[in-house]
Amino acid sequence: MNDAAYQQCIHPACEEKYPITDIRVSCGKCGGLLDIRYDWSKLPTPKNLNFFEHRWSTKGIGSDGRLDFSGVWRFRELMPFYRTEADIVTIGEGRTVLQQADLLAREIGVKAGKLMLQYEGLNPSGSFKDNGMAAAFTHARIVGAKRVACASTGNTSASLAMFASLAQMRGIVFIGSGRISFGKLSQALDYGALTLQIQGDFDACLRRIRQIAVDRPKMGIYLMNSVNPFRLEGQKSIMFRVLEAMDWRSPDWIIVPGGNLGNCSAFGKAFSELKELGLIQKIPRLAVINATGANTLNEVFTRQGVRWNNGQYDATVVQKLYAGMDESNYSPHTVASAIEISRPVNLPKALRALDVMNGVVREVSDEEILEHRALVARYGFGCEPASAASVAGLRKLLAEQVISPDESVVCILTGHELKDPNVTVKYHTGVDMKSVQDLAPRSEPHGKLSNPPVQVEDDLEAIIRAIGVEGI
Ligand code: F0G
Numbered sequence: 001m002n003d004a005a006y007q008q009c010i011h012p013a014c015e016e017k018y019p020i021t022d023i024r025v026s027c028g029k030c031g032g033l034l035d036i037r038y039d040w041s042k043l044p045t046p047k048n049l050n051f052f053e054h055r056w057s058t059k060g061i062g063s064d065g066r067l068d069f070s071g072v073w074r075f076r077e078l079m080p081f082y083r084t085e086a087d088i089v090t091i092g093e094g095r096t097v098l099q100q101a102d103l104l105a106r107e108i109g110v111k112a113g114k115l116m117l118q119y120e121g122l123n124p125s126g127s128f129k130d131n132g133m134a135a136a137f138t139h140a141r142i143v144g145a146k147r148v149a150c151a152s153t154g155n156t157s158a159s160l161a162m163f164a165s166l167a168q169m170r171g172i173v174f175i176g177s178g179r180i181s182f183g184k185l186s187q188a189l190d191y192g193a194l195t196l197q198i199q200g201d202f203d204a205c206l207r208r209i210r211q212i213a214v215d216r217p218k219m220g221i222y223l224m225n226s227v228n229p230f231r232l233e234g235q236k237s238i239m240f241r242v243l244e245a246m247d248w249r250s251p252d253w254i255i256v257p258g259g260n261l262g263n264c265s266a267f268g269k270a271f272s273e274l275k276e277l278g279l280i281q282k283i284p285r286l287a288v289i290n291a292t293g294a295n296t297l298n299e300v301f302t303r304q305g306v307r308w309n310n311g312q313y314d315a316t317v318v319q320k321l322y323a324g325m326d327e328s329n330y331s332p333h334t335v336a337s338a339i340e341i342s343r344p345v346n347l348p349k350a351l352r353a354l355d356v357m358n359g360v361v362r363e364v365s366d367e368e369i370l371e372h373r374a375l376v377a378r379y380g381f382g383c384e385p386a387s388a389a390s391v392a393g394l395r396k397l398l399a400e401q402v403i404s405p406d407e408s409v410v411c412i413l414t415g416h417e418l419k420d421p422n423v424t425v426k427y428h429t430g431v432d433m434k435s436v437q438d439l440a441p442r443s444e445p446h447g448k449l450s451n452p453p454v455q456v457e458d459d460l461e462a463i464i465r466a467i468g469v470e471g472i
Contacts (some may be wrong), residue, residue, distance in 0.1 A: 004042035093130035098245035119417030129159035135234030137155025145222035151205035161191035226262025235266035252407035259339035268353020286359035289393030291334035338386035382417030
């Protein structure tokens with residue numbers, strides 16, 4: 001199947017191609033991000049989207065039921081980079097639902113029947129990340145990876161740890177100091193990943209992991225962050241499921257929180273491919289919502305007016321912004337720890353997605369995030385703080401009359417309510433069970449399977465020693 005699939009630099013002026021079996025997260029020629037691309041004319045592409053429906057109705061029964069049970073792989077013809085179906089890794093991810101939210105709609109001023117919530121917290125590890133991991137672990141298996149790693153604000157690490165344990169690979173996760181919620185940390189430890197707590201924030205962790213996974217290929221560590229283009233292939237399926245639940249008619253708007261900007265990038269790719277294949281008529285508009293304390297995309301896109309411009313976007317704006325951050329030792333800060341990221345790796349792809357989907361970007365304050373998280377919980381089933389940025393963003397866009405009350409809107413709720421109970425308890429009681437800054441065990445852990453996090457300085461050699469790969 002995969003002769004017709006390849007990796008390609010996203011920049012129209014470069015478009016260098018690489019085989020699927022290459023392990024890389026950037027273009028060797030220009031350093032740009034990579035896409036997974038397909039020569040659709042050589043592939044068995046469905047003539048219409050109804051084709052996928054019967055798979056959902058069989059719910060895992062039948063000869064290839066294992067794949068149909070997955071809300072990612074039941075759309076496999078739309079992400080056909082694997083060689084045979086035996087390559088595919090799945091743990092039953094993506095069985096998530098779209099729910100009409102009339103009570104919430106009334107509360108924030110949208111007409112009944114027009115507001116839908118896509119609950120990605122219903123994934124096995126409790127966040128949308130499982131969609132992407134199913135695809136990236138499939139690629140990791142194709143290239144024979146033994147060790148997989150990520151930097152994370154918590155959900156990526158939880159998902160990676162779960163998949164690594166089930167796929168029998170060594171999981172290594174880098175988390176920043178004190179900024180991970182306990183729900184997410186507990187998952188990484190429980191699934192047996194080597195958990196390194198670096199003295200620094202998410203951006204520092206990502207810088208280090210790239211030095212290890214990309215610059216030191218001999219360590220044989222496969223990078224699972226969303227800079228890995230295979231992750232985004234799996235995350236396209238969130239949009240396929242939204243369409244499926246809406247009888248294959250596009251809503252007017254998709255609203256999603258923005259952190260490292262993988263999700264919104266994947267959504268743009270999903271819709272441009274569906275359009276190219278003639279499988280949809282209309283592409284919805286996109287709204288990406290930053291937290292005020294981590295608002296790089298909003299700064300670049302809304303305030304400074306940078307546009308994709310067919311790949312010729314003004315990168316100097318971004319460089320200047322980052323240089324300013326370096327100078328002032330800036331570190332992002334928001335109660336929505338999942339999106340506490342100031343140097344989103346997928347920024348160029350996000351600009352492209354905003355172009356394809358005629359998008360807008362906004363930022364919302366921590367207070368707005370907290371109030372909207374509580375509202376989602378009051379009128380349905382809840383979500384973690386970062387997810388509620390989408391609903392807070394909707395309220396803002398209604399007030400600005402960018403979105404009108406009779407347009408159909410899908411807010412993506414990216415993570416489960418129980419990921420971050422401390423924030424919820426603090427909201428309701430004022431009691432601050434703050435996450436611990438350093439996770440060095442206070443006493444000897446007693447369990448037979450105890451897997452305490454390892455504290456490491458933000459120093460490359462110290463990190464390499466902590467990973468303990470022989471012969472490097
Ligand atoms: N919502 C949640 C719950 C997240 O965990 C993340 C990202 C986002 C939104 C933002 O998505 O990065 O695709 O723009 N969490 C990452 C992590 C960074 O490490 O778990 P994005």
